[in-house]
Amino acid sequence: MANKPRVKLPKSAKAGEIVQIKTLASHDMETGNRKDKKGNKIPRLILNKFSCSFKGEELFGATMHPSVSANPYIAFSITAKESGTYDFTWTDDNGEVTKVSQDMSVS
Amino acid sequence: MSNTNSQLVRMDRRTALKAAGAGFVALGFASTAHASPEAAAEALAKLSGGAAAATSDKITISLPEIAENGATVPVGITVDSPMTAASYVKQIHVFAEGNPSPETITFNLTPTGTADVNTRIRLSKTQNVLVAAVMNDGSVLTNKKEVKVTIGGCGG
Amino acid sequence: MNFKTIITTIAVLGTGITLAACQMDAYQAPNPNGSELWSGYKTATAETRAMQDDDFANPGMPMVDSAAALYNKKDGEANMSCADCHGAVDDPKGGSKGLPMKGVSARYPVYDADTKKPINVELRINKCRTKYQKAKEYKYESDAMLGMTGLIALQSRGIPMMSTADNPSDELNAAWKAGEAFYYERRGQLNMSCKHCHEDHQGELIRAEVLSQGQSNGFPTYRLKWSKLGSLHRRFRGCNGNIRAEPYGYGSDEYLNLETYLAWRGRGLPMEGPSVRK
Structure with a gap:
């Protein structure tokens, strides 16, 4: 991805607290249905998978299709349990993975 | 799209399906699905094993009545459900019945947080957005909302 | 008001107003915007505004x-x-x-x-x-x-636009005058000027779209249609294309003059860039 995705995760939370997480990736989400000026089909290239995981375990994920808007925005929530690093990954049709990791301390 | 790519995509779908549990594997999001209310309804029916899924007001869909531009339509979905290991929402499927292909996005949830998600989708024309929530016991709830997509004089 | 009505209205009223506007003494020109200065934010839907209001979620x-x-x-x-x-x-x-x-x-x-x-x-x-x-x-x-x-x-969010280019002693005055002439000049197969939409019919519907006041304070703007940030000159090119006129180049003298003139028309409007529009 040309531009780094944005992830909004609080730096700290109380145990048991519901934490809102927002993510914003930067991607054209080319549907494969469009044609260029010469009339040739522009091949599909989208981010097809999003995942938020903690210590290797997926807490939340999404499978995306071409009907997701350009620059995919996904917001969800988790329950704060443990301090540590939360990993966010986006995978495109070529298998290229973009990863952003952020720490949250839980008290 | 190369073969590798399409395989990758199918793999993802399959993985997602497996995660949804037995019976659900038959879902078959055919990549050749035609855009129509029927195709979307069919996909929905398959989620609940052929039975008509119950329309439920436990699913709240927040969508603009009139989208300013179909390229980016914010959608919020809340399912009124506990999110505990014993009872939780496992998947939330979003279908756009008038798009070239009805599948839009599927959220995979675990017993954490609340069943409240937000994203932005493309809608090719005025149509119904269908949402199906698959619970951990395999039951399926659905709801839908119509969105009018306007063509502007100069924003179009 | 539908598009046809607008065109008809323009055809009837257009010429006289255009001439009058061009002949006005620049330095004493009254505010051409009407009673209220406003940006496209005013007529955006709640959803689009929300995307601009939350900088985190602004897709640009x-x-x-x-x-x-x-x-x-x-x-x-x-x-x-x-x-x-x-x-x-x-x-x-x-x-x-x-x-x-x-x-x-x-x-x-x-x-x-x-x-x-x-x-x-x-x-x-x-x-x-x-x-x-x-x-x-x-x-x-x-x-x-x-x-x-x-x-x-x-870095200029909330700061009002501050052009004084209408002042004959301002170094930009010649460009301002050229920009004003461009603004009121009919062009394209539809034979329309900027003012026909953005001055005479601002706030009115053109099909399902509300005509803006044509202000430049939100650029670069993330247009949902573009699904990307875009420059003011891209918007100019889009407008010119819509009235079936040949667009000028990015950074061209014509558009620089128009940008100079629009900065003056928008003086007092707080900056919003990067904004989000439909």
Whole structure:
């Protein structure tokens, strides 16, 4: 991805607290249905998978299709349990993975 | 799209399906699905094993009545459900019945947080957005909302 | 009011008003905007406003993030970064040289003594790149340029546009006059000028779209239609295309003059860039 995705995760939370997480990736989400000026089909290239995981375990994920808007925005929530690093990954049709990791301390 | 790519995509779908549990594997999001209310309804029916899924007001869909531009339509979905290991929402499927292909996005949830998600989708024309929530016991709830997509004089 | 009615109305009223407007003494020109100064934010839906209000969720921002990294990166044969001259992008003092980014977008375009023409933020960035950094110019509508103008616009959020180009003693006055003439000049197969939509019928519907006042304070803007940040000149080109006129080039004299004139029409409007529009 040309531009780094944005992830909004609080730096700290109380145990048991519901934490809102927002993510914003930067991607054209080319549907494969469009044609260029010469009339040739522009091949599909989208981010097809999003995942938020903690210590290797997926807490939340999404499978995306071409009907997701350009620059995919996904917001969800988790329950704060443990301090540590939360990993966010986006995978495109070529298998290229973009990863952003952020720490949250839980008290 | 190369073969590798399409395989990758199918793999993802399959993985997602497996995660949804037995019976659900038959879902078959055919990549050749035609855009129509029927195709979307069919996909929905398959989620609940052929039975008509119950329309439920436990699913709240927040969508603009009139989208300013179909390229980016914010959608919020809340399912009124506990999110505990014993009872939780496992998947939330979003279908756009008038798009070239009805599948839009599927959220995979675990017993954490609340069943409240937000994203932005493309809608090719005025149509119904269908949402199906698959619970951990395999039951399926659905709801839908119509969105009018306007063509502007100069924003179009 | 539908499109046909607008055209008819324009045909009846247009010529007289155009002539009258062009003959007005510039320095005493009354506010041409009508009783209220407003941007497209006013007529945007709640959903679109929400996207602009939350900077985190503004889909144009990842590009701005990338530009923030470029701003601090040494570049060109001179091995200089923007920060070397201007300090941190949000430093109100503008580093040791006292060249802050705050307020720049609200003040631009300014007069460029070298070319004796208006220079906008895009061309100013490229002037810095070639003159000081000894680096290659950014392409006008490139991601780097859009991100950088977005980053700079962000430093002027809430600051009112402050053009005084209508003053005959202002160095930009000639460009302002040329821009005004462009604004009121009919063009294209539809034979329309800027004023027909944005002055006479602002706030009215053209099919399902509300005609804006044609203000420039939100640029670069993330248009949902573009699904990307875009420059003011891209919007000009779109408008010209819509009235079936040949668009001018990015950074062309015609558009620089129009940008100069619009900055004056918008004086007093707080800066919103990077904004979100339909």
